[in-house]
Amino acid sequence: MSENLQNLLNQKIEEYKSKTQISQNLQSDAKKYMPGGSTRTTQWMDPYPFYAKNAKGQIMNDVDDNSYLDFMINATSLILGHASPNVIDAIKTQTDIGTAYSAPTDGQTKLSKLITDRTPSMDTLRFTNSGTEATMMSIMAARAYTKKQKIAKFEGGYHGTHDHVSISVGPKASELNETTNPGVLQYPGQPESLLDDVIVLPYNDIETTKKLLTEHRNELACLIMEPVISGLGYLPLDIEFLEFTREITKELNIVLIYDEIQSYRLAPGGAQELFNITPDMTTLGKIIGGGLPVGAFGGKEEIMDLLNPSSSNYNLSHAGTFNGNPLTMEAGTVVMEELTIDKYDAMNELGNNLRSKLNSIFNELEIDTQITGIGSLFGINFNDTKISDYRSFIKNNNILTKILFMGSINNGILMQTKNAGALNTLSTNTETNKLVESTRMIATEIKSNL
Numbered sequence: 453m454s455e456n457l458q459n460l461l462n463q464k465i466e467e468y469k470s471k472t473q474i475s476q477n478l479q480s481d482a483k484k485y486m487p488g489g490s491t492r493t494t495q496w497m498d499p500y501p502f503y504a505k506n507a508k509g510q511i512m513n514d515v516d517d518n519s520y521l522d523f524m525i526n527a528t529s530l531i532l533g534h535a536s537p538n539v540i541d542a543i544k545t546q547t548d549i550g551t552a553y554s555a556p557t558d559g560q561t562k563l564s565k566l567i568t569d570r571t572p573s574m575d576t577l578r579f580t581n582s583g584t585e586a587t588m589m590s591i592m593a594a595r596a597y598t599k600k601q602k603i604a605k606f607e608g609g610y611h612g613t614h615d616h617v618s619i620s621v622g623p624k625a626s627e628l629n630e631t632t633n634p635g636v637l638q639y640p641g642q643p644e645s646l647l648d649d650v651i652v653l654p655y656n657d658i659e660t661t662k663k664l665l666t667e668h669r670n671e672l673a674c675l676i677m678e679p680v681i682s683g684l685g686y687l688p689l690d691i692e693f694l695e696f697t698r699e700i701t702k703e704l705n706i707v708l709i710y711d712e713i714q715s716y717r718l719a720p721g722g723a724q725e726l727f728n729i730t731p732d733m734t735t736l737g738k739i740i741g742g743g744l745p746v747g748a749f750g751g752k753e754e755i756m757d758l759l760n761p762s763s764s765n766y767n768l769s770h771a772g773t774f775n776g777n778p779l780t781m782e783a784g785t786v787v788m789e790e791l792t793i794d795k796y797d798a799m800n801e802l803g804n805n806l807r808s809k810l811n812s813i814f815n816e817l818e819i820d821t822q823i824t825g826i827g828s829l830f831g832i833n834f835n836d837t838k839i840s841d842y843r844s845f846i847k848n849n850n851i852l853t854k855i856l857f858m859g860s861i862n863n864g865i866l867m868q869t870k871n872a873g874a875l876n877t878l879s880t881n882t883e884t885n886k887l888v889e890s891t892r893m894i895a896t897e898i899k900s901n902l
């Protein structure tokens with residue numbers, strides 16, 4: 453069985469290589485100057501990434517003139533599609549009058565108003581240049597507010613690349629300890645002391661989470677979590693678990709931080725609005741920058757006041773040469789203004805239909821698969837164990853995952869390497885049906901090689 457599947461995967465890789473010769477040459481050159489030819493882990497793929505030439509709307513073209521229907525949309529960030537006309541106009545207008553100032557612009561106020569008005573947990577916010585900086589600053593703010601040092605996060609939770617959140621992000625099955633805590637370091641030389649400072653919890657496990665949070669309550673500044681787990685095929689956490697984490701953090705005086713860097717696209721106020729749960733702080737990124745680098749963190753006034761240089765409570769400095777840069781502010785403002793409630797509804801409904809069509813394919817073919825996701829987010833997982841946490845997710849069949857990913861690219865469909873993706877406001881049944889038909893073709897090939 454696995455030999456047939458390996459052969460099928462090899463065929464898919466050979467087909468990809470034959471279509472992407474120019475990319476292969478560019479990659480050989482890039483490798484001389486950047487490790488693996490890449491400056492971003494998620495831009496790299498095996499055997500090598502195709503190189504982008506241009507993109508418009510839902511289509512991305514590569515340098516070999518292959519076209520892809522883009523469900524990756526730069527890691528879910530381009531919610532209006534590529535090169536959205538009003539966004540591009542706003543960027544061009546701003547470019548003509550300056551790309552960075554050391555003085556504030558009104559664009560910062562416009563975008564922060566648009567976001568805080570629609571996000572229940574954000575009384576005020578600060579902009580950063582990336583989601584990584586947003587989660588880092590939110591943790592610092594929680595520490596400064598509680599005067600406590602430790603943080604809690606979940607096994608399999610990704611919150612960017614700084615050290616404190618880089619514990620138990622994606623450990624291999626062979627690296628896992630019997631329990632989630634103590635966690636697993638990400639790289640050799642990472643300070644072992646982090647394992648004391650970062651308490652690692654299992655998703656959807658109320659009993660263990662309660663025990664660990666209670667045990668460390670006097671040292672825990674915050675719990676940082678996604679309500680919808682991006683790295684697990686956009687798995688929404690059980691509502692009872694979400695309610696429980698809200699209640700217990702309140703009870704134990706632990707700041708609850710929602711990382712909504714991806715899930716903010718689910719409703720005007722993000723997943724917190726959808727689930728009707730208000731965290732103490734929220735981090736954002738991706739869609740709010742109109743396709744330019746961005747992040748934001750915000751929360752209750754009493755916490756955010758620590759960043760206010762004119763307040764007697766001021767105790768946390770937050771600098772950053774390009775924070776709130778005018779290009780991002782103008783582009784982000786256009787996106788947030790264009791994201792009306794009917795656009796969210798349409799994307800979410802299309803997502804529901806897509807997930808149900810994908811489910812039907814695998815049910816008909818009797819291939820053990822779970823379609824995860826919510827709203828405009830989806831994930832296709834070859835797994836016969838119910839996915840509820842990191843340990844069940846990593847039982848996903850690796851080779852089937854790769855066959856579907858590579859086969860989809862050859863069919864002109866771009867998803868994330870784990871076969872997850874996102875819709876955008878331009879998506880219609882035409883695009884989702886193309887994804888469904890391509891998936892059906894590849895699933896049928898898989899079936900005949902099982």
Ligand SMILES: Cc1ncc(COP(=O)(O)O)c(C=O)c1O
Nearest residue numbers: 582583584610611612713714737
């Ligand atoms: C949930 C989550 N948190 C944090 C980040 C980090 O954001 P950035 O890549 O902008 O640093 C990401 C990025 O993929 C993310 O998905």
